[in-house]
Amino acid sequence: MLRRLLALLVLVVLASAPRAQLTEASALAAFDEAWETVRDSHWDKTLNGVDWEAVRTELRPKAAAARSDAALRAVLDEMLGRLGQSHFAVIPDDALPRTSAPEDQSAGLGFDVRFVGDALVVTHVEPGSAALEAGVRLGWVVLAVGNFDAVALARSLHAAPTPLGARRIAFQLWGAARGAILGPVGERRTVRFKDAEDKERELVLECRKRDVTRAGLGENMPVFWLEFTSAAFEREGKTIGLAGFSNWVLPAVEKLDAALDSFAGFDGVILDLRGNTGGLATLTMGVAGHFFLKKAKLGVMKTRESTVNIVAFPRLTSAAGADVTPFGGALAILVDETTGSASEVFAGGMQSLGRARIFGSTSAGAVLPAMSVKLPNGDTLLHAVGDFETATGARLEGVGVVPDEPAPYTREELLRGRDPAFEAAVRWIAAGGKGAGGR
Amino acid sequence: MRLLRTLPLVLLASLAVLAPSAQEPAAAAQALPEARALVQRFLTVTKYEVVAKSQSRHEKGTLELPVGKGQLESWSVRPLSTRQVTKLGDFGTFESGILAGTAWMTLPGGGATLLEGVELLQVRLDGAYDAATKPETLFQSLTTVGREAFEGVECFKVEVVARPLEGMDVEATKKARTFHEFYEVESGLLRGSKGLLEGEISKGPYVRIFKDYKELAGTLVPTRTVLRQDSLEVVTKLESIDFDTATAADLAAPKAIQRLLAAEAAAK
Numbered sequence: 001m002l003r004r005l006l007a008l009l010v011l012v013v014l015a016s017a018p019r020a021q022l023t024e025a026s027a028l029a030a031f032d033e034a035w036e037t038v039r040d041s042h043w044d045k046t047l048n049g050v051d052w053e054a055v056r057t058e059l060r061p062k063a064a065a066a067r068s069d070a071a072l073r074a075v076l077d078e079m080l081g082r083l084g085q086s087h088f089a090v091i092p093d094d095a096l097p098r099t100s101a102p103e104d105q106s107a108g109l110g111f112d113v114r115f116v117g118d119a120l121v122v123t124h125v126e127p128g129s130a131a132l133e134a135g136v137r138l139g140w141v142v143l144a145v146g147n148f149d150a151v152a153l154a155r156s157l158h159a160a161p162t163p164l165g166a167r168r169i170a171f172q173l174w175g176a177a178r179g180a181i182l183g184p185v186g187e188r189r190t191v192r193f194k195d196a197e198d199k200e201r202e203l204v205l206e207c208r209k210r211d212v213t214r215a216g217l218g219e220n221m222p223v224f225w226l227e228f229t230s231a232a233f234e235r236e237g238k239t240i241g242l243a244g245f246s247n248w249v250l251p252a253v254e255k256l257d258a259a260l261d262s263f264a265g266f267d268g269v270i271l272d273l274r275g276n277t278g279g280l281a282t283l284t285m286g287v288a289g290h291f292f293l294k295k296a297k298l299g300v301m302k303t304r305e306s307t308v309n310i311v312a313f314p315r316l317t318s319a320a321g322a323d324v325t326p327f328g329g330a331l332a333i334l335v336d337e338t339t340g341s342a343s344e345v346f347a348g349g350m351q352s353l354g355r356a357r358i359f360g361s362t363s364a365g366a367v368l369p370a371m372s373v374k375l376p377n378g379d380t381l382l383h384a385v386g387d388f389e390t391a392t393g394a395r396l397e398g399v400g401v402v403p404d405e406p407a408p409y410t411r412e413e414l415l416r417g418r419d420p421a422f423e424a425a426v427r428w429i430a431a432g433g434k435g436a437g438g439r
Numbered sequence: 440m441r442l443l444r445t446l447p448l449v450l451l452a453s454l455a456v457l458a459p460s461a462q463e464p465a466a467a468a469q470a471l472p473e474a475r476a477l478v479q480r481f482l483t484v485t486k487y488e489v490v491a492k493s494q495s496r497h498e499k500g501t502l503e504l505p506v507g508k509g510q511l512e513s514w515s516v517r518p519l520s521t522r523q524v525t526k527l528g529d530f531g532t533f534e535s536g537i538l539a540g541t542a543w544m545t546l547p548g549g550g551a552t553l554l555e556g557v558e559l560l561q562v563r564l565d566g567a568y569d570a571a572t573k574p575e576t577l578f579q580s581l582t583t584v585g586r587e588a589f590e591g592v593e594c595f596k597v598e599v600v601a602r603p604l605e606g607m608d609v610e611a612t613k614k615a616r617t618f619h620e621f622y623e624v625e626s627g628l629l630r631g632s633k634g635l636l637e638g639e640i641s642k643g644p645y646v647r648i649f650k651d652y653k654e655l656a657g658t659l660v661p662t663r664t665v666l667r668q669d670s671l672e673v674v675t676k677l678e679s680i681d682f683d684t685a686t687a688a689d690l691a692a693p694k695a696i697q698r699l700l701a702a703e704a705a706a707k
Contacts, residue, residue, distance in 0.1 A: 041670035216529040218507035250531050253548040280530060286549030295552070295639075303669045306636075306643020313550040316702060317695040371671065373505045385669065 022377065024064050027072050029376040031063035034076055034383075037373055038088070043303045043386045048083050055082050069093075069377060076381075085384060086366030086397065087341070091222065093378035105182035105225045106214070107207040109189060112275065113142055113177050114336065115170035116409045120150040120177055122193075123409055123419075130205040139415030141194040148180035167400065170337040171364050182225075183207045196415050215249040217279065220372035220380040224279075226252050230259035232266070236430040239265075244272030244334075248279025248342040253287060254319065260290045260327065261318045268330035268429030270422070274360060278341025281310060281369060288312030288346065291355055293326050296391075298349025301369045303386040308369070310349055310388075330433020331356040332425035335401050336408070340364035345388055348401040352390035357428060357435070358401055360421035361408040365400035474581035474597045478573050480627040485652075485659040487571065493517075495685035496568070500677040506530070511675055514689040521566040522690045536692055537566045543696040551695035553703065557615040558638035560604050571629075577602060584619075590648050592630050594621035628652055629661075636668070643668055656680040 035056050038047070059079050066072040073090050080088035110129020113120045120142040125132045142150050154173055183189070187207045195201050212225040227246040232239065241263030245252040263269050281301070288298055292312045301308040318324045333347045333356045344367040350356035368384035375381050389395055407424040481487075490496070495516040502509050502525065509527035522536035531547020542554040542562040554562055564570055564577060573581055579602045586595050601616040603609050618634025631648040645668045649661035660680065666673045692700070 037670075218529050220506055250529065250547060257549060280547070282531075282546050282550070283548035285546055289550060303643070305669050306641060308641045309639065311550075311552075311639060313546075313552045315549055315551075315695075316698045317551075319549075321694040323698060371505050385671070 022067055022069055022072055026377055027063050027066045028060070030072060030379065031060060031076065031079075033373075033375050034090070034381050035060075035079065037381060038080070038083070038383055041304070041371070041383060041385045042083075043384070045304065048085060050082050050084075055079055069379070072377065073379065076379075080383075085368060086364075087368040087370035087382060087384035089382045090375075091220075091372070091380040091382060093380070104184045105178075106212055107185040107187075107209050108182040109145070109191065109205040109207055110210075111136055111181065113174065113181070114338070114409050115154070115173045116411055116414075118154060119194075119411070120154065120173065121409065121411055121414060123414060126210070128208075130208055134203045134205055136193065136203070136205075137196060137415075138417055139196060139411050139413075141198075141411075142177065143192040143194060143200070145177065145180035145191050146189045148177065150177060167337040167362060167364060168366075171340070171366070174338050182210075185209055213251045215247065215251045217249065218372070220374060224249055227275075228252055228255045229272075230255070230262075232263065235426050238267040238430045240426060240429055241266045241269045242272065243269070244274070244276075246276055248276070248281070248283045248346075250280075250283070252279075253283045256287060257290075257319050260287075261324060263327065264324065266327075266329055268332065268433050269327060270332045270334065270425045270429070271356075272334045272422070273339045273343040273347055274334050274336045274421070275338045276340075276343040277338065277364075278343055278366075281342045281345050284342055284346040284349070285311055285313055286315065288350065289315035289326065291327050291331055291350070293328070296353055296355070298353065299345060299388055299390040301386045301388050303369070308386070310345055330429045332428060332433075333358050334360045334421045334425060335363045335403065336361045336421070337364055337400075339401070340366045341368075344396050344401050348388075348390045348394070348396045351401060351404065352392040352394060357405065357425075357433075358403045359405045359407050359425045359428075360403050361406060362402050363396075363400040365396060365398045367396040471583040471586065472595060474583045475573075477583065477595055477597060477622040477627070478571075478581065481622055481629050482572060484627045485571075486654075486657060489657040489682070490571075491569070493682035495683055497681040497684050497689070498677060499679045500675055502527075502673055502675045504673050505671065514685040515566065515568055516685050516690060517568040519563060519567050520690050522692070534693060535562070536690065536696075537563060538690055538692055541700065542566075543692055543699070545693055545695055549695070551693070551699060552639060553696070553699055554639065556604075556607070557612055560601060560607070560612075560616065561637065563604075564601055573599070579603075579616075586624065587621075589621035589630050592621075593624045594630050595624060596621055628659075641668075656682055 039052055059075055063072060063075045066075055073092065076090045110126040110131035111122050112124040114123045122136060122138055122140045122142060125136055125138065144150060153176060185207055188204055190202060190204050193201045193203065212227050215224045215226045217224065224247045226249055230243040232241050241259065243256055243259045245256060284298065289312050292314050294314060296312045298310040298312060314326050316324060333350060335347050335358055339347065340363065344363050347358055347363065351358050367388050369386040369388060370382055370384045372380050372382050387395065387397060405424050407420040409420060413420050495514065498513045500511045502511050507528055509525060511525050513521065513523040515521045520538055523534065525533040533546060535544040542559050544554060545551045567577055570577065578599060580600045582598045584596050584598045597620045599618055599620055603612055603616060615635055615637040618632055620632045621630045623630050629649055631646065633646050636643055636645050645666060648665040650665065651661060651663040652659050653662045660677060662677045664675045
């Protein structure tokens with residue numbers, strides 16, 4: 001069995017912070033380990049055409065000169081950035097769960113955002129939140145959250161060279177904004193908005209506990225605060241189930257299994273993967289099994305010497321042990337630029353098999369299977385070890401999952417209280433859910 | 440008795456050492472011991488008679504991957520029934536087993552499958568209680584093909600070809616049915632193996648290294664095994680072995696697998 005345990009992990013890049021004095025020897029030890037790990041494990045022996053030896057020659061002296069973890073991380077980030085690919089990053093030691101005071105994002109101000117056009121716009125307001133009580137509404141523009149200046153950051157991200165373009169900027173901006181919107185319970189932050197009439201409003205909001213579950217991805221990765229929602233509703237005589245979750249971690253899949261079991265006999269299911277930045281690729285196999293009567297290959301991950309198939313294994317038994325039949329109704333999946341990694345494996349794979357219709361806007365295109373390894377300085381190196389192709393041979397890295405039915409957020413629709421991708425999915429199911437799509 | 444059985448091998452090994460010259464390749468080739476003799480020597484030095492007398496085996500240990508640590512527990516019952524549970528913390532629990540000739544596997548998050556073809560064959564080879572003795576019912580041929588350093592240890596290299604399962608394409612599966620084992624020249628211990636892993640989920644070459652042989656429950660076993668695929672390594676540490684304690688309940692397949700078996704039976 002162990003020989004079959006090549007369960008590659010499709011993980012998510014997270015953000016950073018500084019620390020203390022570093023010696024030349026320890027800096028070089030971390031640099032060398034990171035450089036060698038990438039050299040030896042990158043699935044493409046040409047390393048995407050990058051002269052990796054030249055990168056070492058150029059940047060090793062800078063690593064030697066680094067006298068703080070922040071300075072070293074900057075050198076490592078520059079080195080990894082030369083690859084121009086996702087899932088290469090350094091995660092600081094102090095972002096990890098084993099520290100005595102892990103960053104607490106179990107609470108927040110109560111809203112979510114997306115980069116819509118040139119602005120950061122409110123796309124969701126949580127029930128019972130400080131934001132809702134203060135009158136924050138869909139479509140409001142977020143100008144600043146505390147010291148987080150959304151306008152300035154958007155401008156600088158646009159100006160910075162990025163090989164992956166506008167979608168990656170939107171993803172990064174969203175990630176940075178989330179860091180400002182989430183925080184410890186009770187913390188108060190001043191948020192500047194532009195409301196529905198484009199009037200500037202300054203509100204002081206308090207972080208309140210969110211309905212989230214703590215989840216992990218091993219000792220090398222920070223804690224995830226899993227968000228999960230599910231609902232059942234009727235529209236035009238059709239019964240529809242809706243489920244959304246923020247990461248592919250075990251607790252999410254356990255909740256998803258229960259939700260999907262409860263949707264048995266429905267006309268359609270909508271899986272909302274917007275804001276789902278990834279997790280464990282192996283979990284996509286079991287979830288996909290809810291939707292197939294026979295085994296089906298969603299795609300393949302290719303490492304330097306091996307391949308790993310993502311296979312939907314038909315689910316014939318519920319978590320409680322009862323006999324069940326895989327769901328045969330219409331399946332809609334919602335994606336946008338914050339849908340990444342394992343979510344793209346799932347959405348892209350299901351689309352390529354024609355089993356799901358995709359709504360929204362093109363996903364992040366950050367879909368490389370990755371592993372994590374501890375560096376000598378205590379930080380974690382996240383490094384991609386493979387590439388992914390869907391069942392039809394389509395690569396998603398740098399491309400993303402392209403919706404069958406584009407339905408991006410617009411400020412106008414949000415101000416009307418509408419979610420274009422969700423509405424499009426509901427209309428499709430209500431009309432019979434035919435022609436799932438597939439690329 | 441043991442010395443007499445191993446003495447010819449020691450002599451052969453000496454001859455091979457004394458005649459390593461490139462001008463005498465024929466002489467060096469003749470110095471290679473018979474594969475069956477290497478296997479027998481291995482069984483002797485590891486006190487396999489303890490295993491041979493038992494009906495079941497229960498093993499516990501730990502494993503380490505780059506992403507974290509976990510626990511491993513397995514049960515084996517003669518001749519070919521197994522169940523293995525691998526718990527990997529946040530990454531979930533993987534289970535696998537063989538029962539009544541059927542091999543199965545479950546993944547975290549609900550994936551469950553019955554194994555077929557080459558994967559079934561490879562799992563059966565792993566799971567056969569007396570696989571170490573290389574029974575002819577399972578193995579088509581054993582051939583000592585050379586002598587080389589394996590992970591820094593001088594070893595005899597043995598090519599092992601498993602028998603195809605009934606109905607299997609012999610030529611098409613030859614590569615997947617063939618692997619190499621490395622028996623240490625000096626000690627006779629099995630130091631590792633190399634082959635091609637082929638299955639429904641993954642396919643690729645592997646290297647398995649057996650280290651830290653210690654006596655557990657009266658038999659000498661590698662207490663540290665490194666499995667290497669691509670640049671990734673999984674290290675398993677065997678902590679205990681109990682003989683003749685496994686029960687039928689220990690081998691029972693999860694509900695999801697029982698349902699698959701029932702569905703398969705209904706389809707036939």
